[in-house]
Amino acid sequence: MKIIIKETQNPTILKFEFPDFITQNENFEFKNIDEAKNSPLAQQLFYLPFVKTVYISGNFIAIERFSIVDWNDVKDAVAEQIEEYVKSGGKILLEVASNMKKSAVTVYGETTPNPTTLKFVVSRRLTENAFEFKNIDETKASPLAKELFQFPFVKEVFIDENYISVTKYDVASWDEITIEIRTFIKEYIENGGIAIEETFAEADTKQEKQQIKNFDNLDTTSQQIINILEEYVKPAVAADGGNILFDSYDEDSKRVRVILQGSCNGCPSSTFTLKNGIENMLKDMLNDQAIVVEAVNP
Structure with a gap:
């Protein structure tokens, strides 16, 4: 072992x-x-x-x-x-x-490269798939996200695996609100609150791209790009409280379009990461120096 x-x-x-x-x-x-x-x-x-x-x-x-x-x-x-x-x-x-004394839940905050986003790590799994919520109207699948939007300083919520990334408005500083949010998440989950309601989540058309259900029907290059993103890029951005989704690949222009979520969305360093990290990786691994990567966020 x-x-x-x-x-x-x-x-x-x-x-x-x-x-x-x-x-x-x-x-x-x-x-x-x-x-x-x-x-x-x-x-x-x-x-x-x-x-x-x-x-x-x-x-x-x-x-x-x-x-x-x-x-x-x-x-x-x-x-x-x-x-x-x-x-x-x-x-x-x-x-x-x-x-034994069950710790119902342990929650701690982690900084991310995006100064407006903080990652709250929970000591239990919350969901099998990533979900992003831009506003309270989108939270049908997540009672937790709906409650978080009750805080006036919460701008966006992203939930994946065992963490919640919260993006705030500039009106508040993390020094003022971190403990409040951490305590709320801890007590919410300890009291049996649901992070993701899987029944609603399965019917949420906004999440379809994350499932890449038509993978087998994509061209070979698109499949290769998806596999590279899944194996090499997603774990790295997840560690920073974010996510990356494949959107499309145009064979004529060699343009790869991706969607950034969580802390990656709006992060000051995201452009650098796309160009000097992901784009260079795809160029090398696909042996095609003409590839261009751009983010398309709704």
Whole structure:
């Protein structure tokens, strides 16, 4: 078994991913060794003086550190300790885990390259597909997005996997509203609120492009472009709270049109990313220097 170390946008929190799920549909948060009595592994981790909080969810353990150390100095040792513990038969969660303190939900904010957008990461999966909402009239598929638009400073909402990207109006600063939004999202989900109503989502024609249902009917180059975007570009932009969708490819002009969502939409650096990142990647991987990439956002 090999633990994979993954950074988060929060420099104090590091994720240690397992190859398989270690808990099903439950999330746990431990603030100290006493709270971790039903997780022997979490208790062991608290013997490390820099461990502040331990989160267990899905296929990973996330650890928040105190500032006495830098993760670069200790992360490999922590990963090795977790690996050795599991190899020796140590229990991650006891079978009485149902009596454990469930962290209903952990939510933390991450900055994005777009100064008007903040990414709120949740300790549970919210949706299988990405959804963007430009205004409250578009929120039929998302009760959570509808509630967020009740805040007068919320301009747009983007929900994907386990995070919500919120774009604000200039009337408020993030210093003033971050805690308010984070607390609202946490309490909303803890109380059983629904992020995405899948029944409505399936009937939402606005999401059709994300499904690329006509993939098999596209020309070979369009299929190659989609595969490149999915494999190489989407994970990178998702880490920054955004998304990219294939719109179209014109064989005559060699023009690739894409849709930017979440933090990518309106980001000051998006033009640079399109031209110097995505466009150059497509030119190299498709061996066609004539390719041009442009964003088309509604």
